[in-house]
Amino acid sequence: MNMTDLLAKIRKQQPLIHNITNVVVTNFTANGLYALGASPVMANAKEEAGEMASIANAVVLNIGTLTKEQVESMISAGKAANEAGVPVVFDPVGVGATPFRTKSAQAILEQVNVSAIRGNAGELANLAGVSVEVKGVDSSGEFDMDELVSLAYKKLQVPLAITGPLDYIIDGTRKAVISNGHPLLTKVTGAGCLLSSIVGAFLAVEKDTFKAMTQAVYCYGVAAEEAAGKAHLPGxxxxxxxxxxYAVTDELVAEKAKVVFENLGSERD
Known part of the structure; x- marks a missing residue:
């Protein structure tokens, strides 16, 4: 499997990525997709969300700033994408923080066949309803990631990208652990949300979800490392x-990617 060949495909095909995302990150997400080589569209109105999803190459649903109407638009878009064979990425921002947010995430997953979920460890633990012990007496919030990744996939049965200091990708038969990235990503609002949309761009040009997610995450990590080498303050x-x-290439990613693959054997139940 060639694990560094999708950036060129994105730039050649310029896939249309339909984002129903939060108001904090809309501009940054659109600019990030443009920089990568994809074409963003943000159509939130329920009157057109489904129609837009059906003509897009990928759909990204992000619950960062939820409203009842937006959830309805997400479900409409997700269903239309499913009918059209368009991949759907779900970003469960802040799930578990309030009952409304948790119920909304559950409603989306119940009614939409999502292709992939991208979130941090806490979000995926809450979304999957799994308990993982905090390591250490200082309650640092460090999860036993191997346990969490396994339990979250077993519960959700959807390919996952769980991102943090280390990034984990799992599809039931394969797992990747990625160590690219930079701490400055945590100082920029919407860095994770943009990554979810970039996952959508990679899924738009690659049917192997595991391959697409893995390349998306470490390409983004390499770009972050390159950025941190040139800029040392968050702004x-x-x-x-x-x-x-914009500048990162498949060749640079092949040189810089830090990823370990694990074959998990047969599909887990």
Missing amino acids: DFQIELLNQL
Whole structure:
């Protein structure tokens, strides 16, 4: 399997990525997709969300700033995408923080066949309803990631990207652990949300969900490392990240990617 060949495909095909995302990150997400080579569209109105999804190459549903109407639009878009064979990425931002947010996430998963879920460890633990012990007496919030990844996939049965200091990709038969990235990503609002949309761009050009998710995550991590080498403050880093998403190549990623693969054997039940 060639694990560094999808950036060129994105730039050649310029896939249309339909984002129903949160108001905090809309501009950054659109600019990030443009920089990568994809074409973003943000159509939130329930009157057109389904129609737009059916003509897109991927749909991204992000619950960062929820409203009842937006959930309805997400479900409409997700169902239309399913009917059209368009991949759907779900980003469960802040799930577990309130009953409304949790019930909304559950409603989306019940009514939409999502292709992939991208979130942090806490979000995926809450979404899957699994308990994982906090390591250490300082309650640092560090999960036993191997346990969490396994339990979350077993419960959700959807390919997952669980991102943090290390990033984990799992599809039931394969797992990847990625160590690319930079701490400055945590100082920029919407860095994770943009990654979810970039996952959508990679899924738009690659049917192997595991391959698409893995390449998306470590390409993004390499771009972040390159950006951090040129900009050392959060504001500068945000701009430079866009520059490096534009500049990064499959060849650079092949050289810089830090990923370990594990074959998990047969599909888990």
